[in-house]
Amino acid sequence: MTHEHEAWLGIDLGTQSVRVLLVTADGTVLGSGSAPLTGRREGVRHEQDPVRWWEALCTASRAALARAPGVPIGGLAVCGTSGTVLLTDGSGRSVSPALMYDDGRAAAEAARAREAGLAVQDTWALPKALWLLGEYGPGLRLAHQPDLIxxxxxxxxxxxxxxxxxxxxxxxxxxxxxxxxLAQLGIPERLLPDVVRPGTRLGEVSAQAADATGIPAGTPVLAGMTDGCAAQIASGALRPGAWNSVLGTTLVLKGAARDPVRDPTGVVYNHRAPDGTWLPGGASSVGAGALAAHFPDADPSAMDERAAAFEPARAIAYPLVSPGERFPFRAPEATGFLLGDPADDAERWAALLQGVGFAERLCLDYLHHLGAPLDGPLTFTGGGARSPYWNQLRADILGRPARVPEQTEPALGMAALAAYGVSGAGALADVAERMVRVRTVLEPRAEHTARFAEPYARLVDALEERGWLPADVAHTARTRPHSDHGKP
Structure with a gap:
């Protein structure tokens, strides 16, 4: 068991910043720190200088630890962006730029990998490894973002x-x-690292690293997870049937299940929890980014207040942030659309908010179609969860209760994973639930849920007519009842 006076350090290597949280076992945040990151974007290229990650960590960790000097630290874990990779030399130093999670220059290599029988997407790390191998040659080692740190x-x-x-x-x-x-693709064995489960002890902070970061020498370092999984831990959605809906620029649903959720189309894929259970999920391309694109200078709270008069809006939106959809269906050719003409900006805003809610409902319908367990609590996190109006609207559209935690940063999830890994006992869900503090529980309003049934059905029809949504999935969406699914 962990000592009640210890704190845990969670490190999140994000796209725009490195974030560090110092958290007690009961979820009290003793200190936080962050430092910005910049990258290079040109067309499909998106890369960062890995040296900057370390410099940013040193700044962020010192800021976090300065808030609570002398507090013993039980351990730390690091999360990074999923699919971000680079090449290193034998000592672990970077010899290439980092190809970021959405870098798309390895499309041809991805096609080769699929021909070899591997279900990978164009921006996944394996195609990037092939691309880097072609650029830099053999003799080097591949590292994921946290590996370098x-x-x-x-x-x-x-x-x-x-x-x-x-x-x-x-x-x-x-x-x-x-x-x-991998041999068929010409990937040498020594390119790839050994692999362990998250929560495995990897070593301890060296004296040299302690001087640079302020983290005490000897602090245990535990294997982390991707930022999406870290956010899921921070939401407490780790027991079978529980789901976390992360609404940021785009929408990501991640859940927990005893067995993997099988999806022959690859729309839903499964991470594995440290205890061997499964974390199925999918990432949509709809989200709050559509609001920023249509209303770059809007005051969200003021627009929310005006949008409340339009439930439902006469216009129906499928608010894709960028071309192509990945979940709840795969359609690389998909584009966002609006059915009908909003009367004014307030109704257009309402249509976008509701459109994200409809897409979220369709994601849950697709998960039901695949046989995923959905009977546990639903948690709302991400930047979109800062809007009380949107949270209630989404609960109404979904017809099920939802929880909103106080603190949902991926770094909190890594603090919980570190505590779990060091203790070596119990379940990660138990550790996470002690750290997660629920701020609000939203109950769906039945009369509001009923109002959205017809526009939701119209959106499903439109997606099927465009050839994007398979007929059997559309049938599930039309016939599955929506009223008070799940528990608060």
Whole structure:
């Protein structure tokens, strides 16, 4: 068991910043720090300088620890953006830029990997590994984003965690690299790291790293997970049937299940929890980014207040942030659309808010169609969850209760994972639930839920007519009842 006076350090390597939280076992945040990151975007290219990650961590960790000097730290874990990779030398130092999670220059390599029987998407880490191999040649090692930071913290290149290794082609069922397919692609064995489960002890903070970061020498370093999984831990959605809906620029649903959710289309894929259970999920391209695109200078709270007069709006939106959809259906050719003409900006805003809610409902319908467990609590997190009006609207559209936690940063999830890994006992869900503090529980209003049934059905029809939504999924969406699913 963990000591009640210890605190836990969670490190989140984001796209725009490195964020560090110092958290007690009961969820009290003793200190936080952040430092900005910048990258290079040109067309499909998106890369960052890995050296900047370490510099930013040093700044952020010192800021977090300065708020609570002398507090003993039980351990730390690091999360990063899923699919971000680079090449390193034998000592763990970077020798290439980092190809970020959405870098799309390895499309041809992704096609090759699919021909070899590996279900990968164009921006996943495995195609990027092939691209880097072509650019830099053999003799180097592939590292995921957290691997580089852990190497600097402990002084030696670590094994990767299986969560980050998933998009590099790691087989979570066999817990092994797919040797035959990788050999067919010409990937040398020494390119890829060993892999361990999240929560595995990787080493401890070295004296040199302690001088740079302020983290005490000897602090245990535990294997982390991707930022999406870290946010799921921070939401407390870890028991089978529980789901976390992360509404940011785009919409991501992540849940927990005893067995993997099988999806032959690959729309839903499964991470593996440290205890061997499964974390199914999918990422949509609808989200709050559509609001920013249509109303770059709007005051969201003022627009929310005006939008409340339009329930439902006469216009129906499918608010894609960028072309192509990945979940609840795969349609690379999909584009956002609006059915009908809003009377004014307030009704257009309402249509966008409701459109995200409809897409979220369709995601849950698709998960039901696949047989995923949905009978646990639903949690709302992400920037969109800062809007009380939108939260209630979404609960009404979904017809089920939803929880909104106080603190949902991925760094909190990593603090919980560190506490779990060091304790070596109990369940991650127990540790996370002690750290997660629920701020609000939203109950759906039946009369409001009923109002949205007809526009939701019209949207489903429109998606099916465009050839994007399969007929059997559309049938599930039309016939599945929506009233008070799940528990608060």
């Amino acid at each position: 852990v190497s600097r913290l402990t002084g030696e290149p670590p094994p990767a965690d299986s969560s980050h290794a998933l998009k590099t082609g790691y087989d979570l069922h066999r817990e092994a690299w797919p040797e035959t397919a």
